[in-house]
Amino acid sequence: MKTQEEVRRAIAAAETVVVKVGSSSLTQPSGHLDTKKLEALVGAVASVRLQGGRVVLVSSGAIAAGFGPLGFESRPTDVALQQATASVGQGLLMAHYETLFARYGLRVGQLLLTAEDTIRPQQYRSARRTMAALLDLGVVPIVNENDALASSEIRFGDNDRLSALVANMVCADALVLLTDVDALYTAPPSEPGSKRISFVPDVNEILDQVQVRGSGSKVGTGGMVTKLEAARMAAVSGIPCVLSAAKNAGPALMGDPVGTVFAPIRKRGSARRLWLKFAANPRGTLVVDAGAANAVRGGRASLLAAGVLETQGDYSAGDPVWIVDEAGNRLARGLASYDSEEVPRMLGRTSAQLRRFFGEEYAHPLVHRDNLVLV
Ligand SMILES: Nc1ncnc2c1ncn2[C@@H]1O[C@H](COP(=O)(O)OP(=O)(O)O)[C@@H](O)[C@H]1O
Numbered sequence: 423m424k425t426q427e428e429v430r431r432a433i434a435a436a437e438t439v440v441v442k443v444g445s446s447s448l449t450q451p452s453g454h455l456d457t458k459k460l461e462a463l464v465g466a467v468a469s470v471r472l473q474g475g476r477v478v479l480v481s482s483g484a485i486a487a488g489f490g491p492l493g494f495e496s497r498p499t500d501v502a503l504q505q506a507t508a509s510v511g512q513g514l515l516m517a518h519y520e521t522l523f524a525r526y527g528l529r530v531g532q533l534l535l536t537a538e539d540t541i542r543p544q545q546y547r548s549a550r551r552t553m554a555a556l557l558d559l560g561v562v563p564i565v566n567e568n569d570a571l572a573s574s575e576i577r578f579g580d581n582d583r584l585s586a587l588v589a590n591m592v593c594a595d596a597l598v599l600l601t602d603v604d605a606l607y608t609a610p611p612s613e614p615g616s617k618r619i620s621f622v623p624d625v626n627e628i629l630d631q632v633q634v635r636g637s638g639s640k641v642g643t644g645g646m647v648t649k650l651e652a653a654r655m656a657a658v659s660g661i662p663c664v665l666s667a668a669k670n671a672g673p674a675l676m677g678d679p680v681g682t683v684f685a686p687i688r689k690r691g692s693a694r695r696l697w698l699k700f701a702a703n704p705r706g707t708l709v710v711d712a713g714a715a716n717a718v719r720g721g722r723a724s725l726l727a728a729g730v731l732e733t734q735g736d737y738s739a740g741d742p743v744w745i746v747d748e749a750g751n752r753l754a755r756g757l758a759s760y761d762s763e764e765v766p767r768m769l770g771r772t773s774a775q776l777r778r779f780f781g782e783e784y785a786h787p788l789v790h791r792d793n794l795v796l797v
């Protein structure tokens with residue numbers, strides 16, 4: 423899939439599509455939900471579904487839908503109030519979607535995910551199974567971050583990266599990012615001289631060539647920065663991606679020449695590793711000796727306690743941690759197998775010693791190679 427036309431054709435032919443729509447495309451200038459915009463979006467998504475496609479909609483808008491009815495003038499900035507607003511707004515948002523999709527005879531199902539659901543194997547498998555069952559039933563799953571519960575340290579905030587992980591989770595054939603700007607530009611579109619880009623053959627190469635900024639609106643969160651990250655996550659997972667204005671959702675889904683398309687650059691990988699590489703926020707650090715550093719750099723070894731010199735930070739089993747060498751150079755990110763307070767007594771010991779001193783449950787690597795990505 424090398425040319426722009428090939429990538430657009432692949433998007434049009436996609437059997438399973440993830441469509442992400444941002445807050446800025448669902449709201450009026452005041453920040454309140456805009457039902458006309460919702461109507462147009464649902465029309466475009468429903469037509470893909472009615473033609474036999476499997477579609478997941480990743481929709482922002484819970485906070486936008488909630489602050490007006492709660493009597494706030496604008497989006498609250500306090501975290502607890504934001505979470506409460508999202509809790510009220512999410513129900514209202516879903517009520518709109520239910521009514522609008524019902525006009526096309528379609529059912530919707532709600533899935534609220536936290537960042538943790540995309541890493542912890544059990545939660546990940548459960549989310550994937552539910553999503554697959556919904557799609558098999560012909561339902562349109564509507565996904566949002568579980569804002570009411572997401573903790574501030576480990577939340578996405580934007581839905582861009584979440585949508586790329588969902589695309590991976592459902593083995594999507596295309597990712598469609600809908601926003602309030604018609605394409606990726608060489609610089610924020612408000613800057614004189616910025617030019618529209620319609621095709622990105624290798625998203626890794628474009629990162630140094632464009633100037634991207636955070637959100638241009640009061641309601642959007644991640645801006646173009648997180649959209650490019652999402653496009654990159656899709657590209658390295660082998661998923662073609664198009665970024666376009668929400669008002670061009672129909673043409674973008676049909677492969678017409680709107681927005682910016684990103685070619686896939688690699689075969690599909692695991693979503694958990696993708697999250698670790700791009701989105702995980704490490705909670706601690708494991709400092710390793712030269713031998714372990716070499717083994718980790720080699721890319722196929724687990725990190726054994728025998729090669730770890732020090733543990734820093736406060737983390738639980740399953741949390742992301744940095745793996746650094748003695749000079750502090752970051753080698754990899756991985757998921758810790760043990761809570762941070764269990765680690766000091768394990769350091770420097772071989773698996774046989776750990777088994778003998780502490781029992782079988784302490785004889786595992788501190789980071790298993792399946793849970794480790796090089797940076
Ligand atoms: N290089 C760029 N090209 C296009 N848009 C950009 C660029 N850099 C920053 N932006 C801004 O990103 C905004 C879209 O992000 P955001 O407001 O978070 O939308 P959403 O709510 O859809 O996630 C655009 O309105 C634009 O102002």
Ligand SMILES: N[C@@H](CCC(=O)OP(=O)(O)O)C(=O)O
Nearest residue numbers: 444445482483484485581643
């Ligand atoms: N999860 C939040 C949306 C966060 C947000 O604004 O994301 P984005 O539209 O991707 O910038 C909500 O539903 O209000």
